[in-house]
Amino acid sequence: MRLSLVMIVKNGESTLRRCLESAAKYVDEIIIVDTGSTDNTKLIALDYQSRVFDYEWTNDFGAARNYALDKSTCEWSLVLDADEYISNDCREALTNHLHSVPAIGKVKLIDKFMGKDGINHEQTYISRLFPTNCRYTGRIHEQIVSDLPRHKVDIEIQHDGYFQKEKSSRNVPILIDEILDHPEDPYFHYQIAKEYRGMGNHEEAYSHLSTAYSKITRREGYAPSIIINLMYSIISTGHLEEGLHIIESEQKFMWNSSDFYFVSALFLLELINSNLEIYGELLPLIEDYYLRALEIGDNEQEGSVIGTGSFAAHHNLGVYYEVTGSINKAQEQYRKAAFYNYEPSLERLKELK
Incomplete structure (x- = not known):
């Protein structure tokens, strides 16, 4: 079975080489569809013996990706964007998937974004490895249409596109159009909130996450992420009055989510700091929530x-113990976080000696 790397790109010279370097060794051909680059993107693609095609951009990612798939000569395709790269040795996983029962391969995408406490990494699973005769639908955050089963494949892809303001400014108008066309679909509100978060526009992110939250049925695979991101947005914007209700309403649904209890603890700290007299009695819940996470x-x-x-x-629980006077407990938690080489905990341990 032969495998194509299939990409659509525009002005990706700052990241394309990194992407191609990570993937070229695994594929039999590279298809690059350029949607209007004015930099050295196409020259970099040619350095990797890519087959490069020009495509007139129509504000439709699905159509552009389908055009790229039309150019593939291999039975299977792997789809990447220029601001992504493969970060693990996935040769065996690729080989096993391509020679097993036909299925759509879901890879782990690790999104890098700026949170309140610094750079964070969010993981999702997306369909990126599939028979080339499959096709996309959707103008943005497009999806593969197929009745084939979907299996997780041990491929890790790093993505730092939410740090690129130009990309977000391109995506937002398309997402607004999708929201106008699908007003009851929470998915596009969720996706545009991610773009606004990357742009640092937390009020817009909060507004769209609130709308998405009001429309979820909780059967959506991304529903937990909407709830968690809304809690972070509440913290970022100071709309604290809503957070307690969400925590109370969602604990049963989110019982097995470490992210939910982590952000709930962060929220409680903000809430208590906003009015110690009213909310101070909630302080012990911070410890409970970190322990549950x-x-x-x-x-x-x-x-x-x-x-x-x-x-x-571990680190945040250590901070909680430290500020409440339990220094030995704090050091224990910092040591547990330091096991992961977590720099903030390593620094606190030095200072507490």
Whole structure:
């Protein structure tokens, strides 16, 4: 079975080489469809013996990706964007998938974004490895249409596109059109909120996450992520009055989500600091929520942020113990976080010696 790397690109010279370097060794051909680059994107693509095609952009990612798939000569296709790259050795996983029962391969996408406590990494699973005769639908955040089963494949893809303001400014108008066309679909509100978060526009992100939250049925795979991101947005914007109701309403649904308990603890700290007299009695819940996050641990749930069930929770619990005067307990938690080489905990341990 032969495999194509299939990409659509525009002005990707800053990241394309990194992407191609990570993937070229696994594929039999590289298809690059350029939608109007004015930089050295196409020259970089040619360095990797890519087959490069020009395509007139029509504000439709699905159509552009289908055009790229039309150019593939291989039975299977792997789809990447220029701001992504493969970060693990996936040769065996690719080989096994291509020679097993036909299925859509879901790869782990690790999104890098700026959170309130610094850079965070959110993981999701997306369909990126499939028979080339499959096709996309949707103008943005397009989806593969297929009746084939979907299997997770051990391929890790790093993505830092939410740091690129130009990309977000291109995506937002398309997402607005999708929202106008599908006003009851929470998915596009969820996706545009991610774009606004990357742009630092937390009020717009909050507005769209609130709308998405009001429309979810909780049968959506991304529903937990909407709830968690709304809690972070509430913290970022100071709309604290809503957070307690969400925590109370969603604990049963989110019982196995370390991210939910982690962000709930962060929220409680903000709430208590906003009015100690009214909310001070909630302080012990911060410890309870971090302990619950650690009990659940890091997992493969859709939209989970790496560390909320391990090093980040240990560190924050250490901070809680430190400010409440339990220094020995704080040091114990910092040591557990330091096991992961978590720099903030390593620094606190030095200072507490």
